[in-house]
Amino acid sequence: xxxxxxxxxxxxxxxxxxxxxxxxxxxxxxxxxxxxxxxxxxxxxxxxxxxxxxxxxxxxxxxxxxxxxxxxxxxxxxxxxxxxxxxxxxxxxxxxxxxxxxxxxxxxxxxxxxxxxxxxxxxxxxxxxxxxx
Numbered sequence: 001x002x003x004x005x006x007x008x009x010x011x012x013x014x015x016x017x018x019x020x021x022x023x024x025x026x027x028x029x030x031x032x033x034x035x036x037x038x039x040x041x042x043x044x045x046x047x048x049x050x051x052x053x054x055x056x057x058x059x060x061x062x063x064x065x066x067x068x069x070x071x072x073x074x075x076x077x078x079x080x081x082x083x084x085x086x087x088x089x090x091x092x093x094x095x096x097x098x099x100x101x102x103x104x105x106x107x108x109x110x111x112x113x114x115x116x117x118x119x120x121x122x123x124x125x126x127x128x129x130x131x132x133x
Contacts, residue, residue: 031071
């Protein structure tokens with residue numbers, strides 16, 4: 001029975017995936033416009049962030065929308081189509097769950113943050129527009 005259920009959901013993802021991507025593209029949020037110096041400072045802070053994601057995962061879409069709304073330059077690592085990224089996610093974070101934000105501090109210490117709500121809360125807290133709150 002498990003293979004039948006897996007096949008059903010895999011087929012559902014194949015059918016719905018393009019519609020999810022189209023809907024995301026059509027309803028993209030506008031990014032925050034900041035003064036150039038402030039944006040450069042934020043870009044420097046985001047150099048140590050990487051988001052492991054699947055392109056059509058609804059939770060990953062939600063997280064990528066937050067990144068776009070906050071005008072962040074965070075490296076996106078496709079853990080679905082890249083075995084190297086998937087292996088790095090499992091080795092570092094301990095599980096192949098996405099979305100996962102890899103945060104590397106100044107000392108090289110890595111923190112792996114799972115769950116779209118937790119990632120969005122972190123990004124809003126660290127990089128959010130104070131006037132929008």
